[in-house]
Amino acid sequence: xxxxxxxxxxxxxxxxxxxxxxxxxxxxxxxxxxxxxxxxxxxxxxxxxxxxxxxxxxxxxxxxxxxxxxxxxxxxxxxxxxxxxxxxxxxxxxxxxxxxxxxxxxxxxxxxxxxx
Amino acid sequence: xxxxxxxxxxxxxxxxxxxxxxxxxxxxxxxxxxxxxxxxxxxxxxxxxxxxxxxxxxxxxxxxxxxxxxxxxxxxxxxxxxxxxxxxxxxxxxxxxxxxxxxxxxxxxxxxxxx
Numbered sequence: 001x002x003x004x005x006x007x008x009x010x011x012x013x014x015x016x017x018x019x020x021x022x023x024x025x026x027x028x029x030x031x032x033x034x035x036x037x038x039x040x041x042x043x044x045x046x047x048x049x050x051x052x053x054x055x056x057x058x059x060x061x062x063x064x065x066x067x068x069x070x071x072x073x074x075x076x077x078x079x080x081x082x083x084x085x086x087x088x089x090x091x092x093x094x095x096x097x098x099x100x101x102x103x104x105x106x107x108x109x110x111x112x113x114x115x116x
Numbered sequence: 117x118x119x120x121x122x123x124x125x126x127x128x129x130x131x132x133x134x135x136x137x138x139x140x141x142x143x144x145x146x147x148x149x150x151x152x153x154x155x156x157x158x159x160x161x162x163x164x165x166x167x168x169x170x171x172x173x174x175x176x177x178x179x180x181x182x183x184x185x186x187x188x189x190x191x192x193x194x195x196x197x198x199x200x201x202x203x204x205x206x207x208x209x210x211x212x213x214x215x216x217x218x219x220x221x222x223x224x225x226x227x228x229x230x231x
Contacts, residue, residue, distance in 0.1 A: 044222040103149065106158050
């Protein structure tokens with residue numbers, strides 16, 4: 001079975017500051033890892049995904065994440081926050097095999113607030 | 117290509133009534149998933165179709181929920197009778213057969229409110 005833990009249900013940063021959203025996972029087989037974003041009144045949008053290629057993954061809107069197997073982490077970062085980054089962010093894992101093949105398991109979500 | 121389409125976008129029904137949610141996946145995507153987010157909780161898996169067959173329905177909460185996928189195309193999720201705790205956002209996602217596990221595209225969701 002797999003699980004995801006997002007540290008911090010709310011993160012607040014100033015505009016221009018570093019954004020760091022933390023995600024740790026557990027899985028019994030090699031995982032695929034994802035970050036999704038949900039803007040107010042919208043659906044889930046894929047920011048980036050790790051599918052066992054490069055461990056540093058670049059996504060849309062200047063976000064990136066690094067897969068660290070030794071730490072079972074997949075933290076999301078952005079060097080400089082913009083007001084438009086305010087949203088809820090979800091880390092998710094799926095498995096490349098096993099009985100849970102194909103389904104996503106989500107973290108609890110982190111609401112990012114950006115202050116002027 | 118057209119994305120994953122869900123409708124209605126919002127539905128408000130009374131407890132005890134029936135509601136049917138629909139999802140149209142991306143054309144040619146064999147895999148279709150339903151997820152739900154109840155307020156304050158994480159997004160949870162409900163079930164997975166491969167074409168018209170249920171691959172995994174381990175997340176379906178109870179027998180008031182019935183999912184179908186006619187001819188391997190669109191899917192419906194019926195809740196009958198609806199209860200207050202069924203309120204939440206229901207998401208649908210699809211992926212191609214050769215990208216199971218990572219090729220998801222999500223719809224915008226249906227916000228269901230049971231009053």
